[in-house]
Amino acid sequence: MKKDIILAGVGGQGILTIATIIGTAALSEGLYLKQAEVHGMSQRGGDVQSHMRLSSEVIASDLIPEGKADMIISVEPMESLRYVNMLNNKDGWLITSMNPFDNISDYPNLEEILNDIWKLPHYVTIDADKVAKEQGSVKAANIVVLGAASPYMNIKYESLENAIRTVFKRKGEDIIKLNLKALKAGRDYAEKNT
């Protein structure tokens, strides 16, 4: 088993939380893991990405080679497109929130962004903010996106659920419940709409 995932978003949108949950789940399944993060200057409202590599074999490089990512998981639509050169052009999946984070003066037309995404062979686009709100809080939008990616990840759904329990343990039972619901809602949407 090998899954190379690019996680994308804007600094502060919670992609490292997604990474931690996937990482915890992967370790519980006995997989090898490498995860390269962006720290420092770019975190201030700039584009951020994380290379997440899971494998049943030892992993060499911390970075995913171009054109070899199995998946892009993004919490922002324009950011999801920033890394399509990394995505395997045969069976790579792009899963992204449709909710733009507009903090630049020349943010493009959302429709044009979505049209570019919809040209790809495998994608899920989800109104993660709306789905998260329906589950109780817009703050869980990143977990909704993770849920939408979960059918294509080769990681057991139960492992992701357990990882959420571990990662959010200190924040209490209510937060765990909210995030489990968000994960489920994202997954249901992906399964219905692809």
Place this chain on the structure above:
Amino acid sequence: MQDLLLLGDEAIAQGAIDAGISGVYAYPGTPSTEITEYIQASKEAKDRGIKSMWSANEKTAMETAIGMSYAGKKSLVCMKHVGLNVAADAFVNSAITGANGGLVVLSADDPSMHSSQNEQDSRFYGKFSMIPVMEPSNQQEAYDMTRYAFELSEKFEIPVLLRITTRLAHSRSGVKRVSPLEQNELKLPSNLRQFVLLPSIARKQYNALLEKQNAIEEDGVSSGYNKYIDGENKSLGIVACGLAYNYLIENFEGGKIPYPVLKVSQYPVPKTMLQKLYDSVDELLILEEGYPIIEELIRGYLNLGKKVSGRMDGTVPRAGELNPNIIAQALGMEIAEGFEASSNVKPRPPRLCDGCGHWDAFGALNEALKPYSGGRVLSDIGCYTLSALPPLQSINSCVDMGASITMAIGASEAGLIPAVAAIGDSTFTHSGMTGLLDAVNRKANIVVLINDNSTTGMTGGQDSSALGKVEDICRGVGVEEDHIKIVKPLRRHFDENVEIISKELEYEGVSVVIARRECIQTLARRMKQKHAEKSTTSV
């Protein structure tokens, strides 16, 4: 022992705790910050009484560590690559004094300049100072080599430089620990003049350093951290240093490379190992994450031997960090292609946080400078450097820590009046205070704007050495009381702040305007913590 999921930085931190350090000394700097933060947060480190408070700058950190080494205990010093420039005086001379307790200096380089002003390669400092260098290629090696570096340091009584780059620093993977070692007892050097670098003593010490070099090089063979991996195809031999080794094997199924490879993780690279590779192959490819140091060494200035490719002949790009694709291209291998880039993707540069006090401080400064021509603000390194970008476009320089005040003095003496220096509180105590003393002594005609957000913001909000001391320091170095102004950078104080800055711009002499408002990131974190504490006590 348990398998931990650690960043490269954290693996080094855990390795140092387990090597029995008694102190870590550092100034925050991406990508090295997480090492000290890990030790500060470690319960184990606390139980062991490991000192871990931030130092005012890299030089004071380095010197404190030399002091701990003098007293016989093990210490780690951490900094980013440009921090080693600040610590260089102490670092280079520490090779001459030698180490008593184990002394390891961690320098985290930032090729591609993700968060830096240059991409200098710290391995040069090792060569320059004749200090051995360790360069791990993965998280497990980062842990193991940190422990080994302390062993090496005590074996040869010399500081050891541990060099990593951004990708390893900030990438996470599983790490296996081994049982921790005890800390050293207090034990002064047997020769109490070992650290007295008077010329007569320094000459002896320097000779001793020269004499150690052969044995240090031989250790690079016996330690096992440099590996000769034979291959059947002798048309090419590859030297892969540090992280470059991972990118190399990524390109070969099962990691099996047809060519002979020398994996380098310890310097000086043993000549015997290089010779063996050189003699067995037709030509060589040198892969280094950083400057072409080994490449230049093998190639020689006149390039008279076998063909050597790498960064110097363009086989690998001269600048920037490596990745698996660059190495595939260097080997003439085919590269997978992804999807075509979309024209709808726009750059999203980092920016000051919404609600940050720097917006208001620079907004007021811009307004106060309106009557004058542009190009008058010499600035420094921190979050506020982002005020160079639109919409603020406030500053005209960022060179090195503390350069704002001293550059403003120089510009004002050249006739640029008024000249403004804009610096942060942590940068001020790092390297700005001495420049302010110069300004006072020279009666320079400058205004110093100290953006006091009471933290080291850019690196994630570490404690600032300046906390609660800024105006006292200004008074102490002799700035006149009437020209030390404290303002609150908030929109509702805009007019008042513009007026204060304008008046100081007109004053002929040194003025300091302290714009003080807590960083909104650290404020939010503090409020969250307070809230959490409240809710736990109420249960």
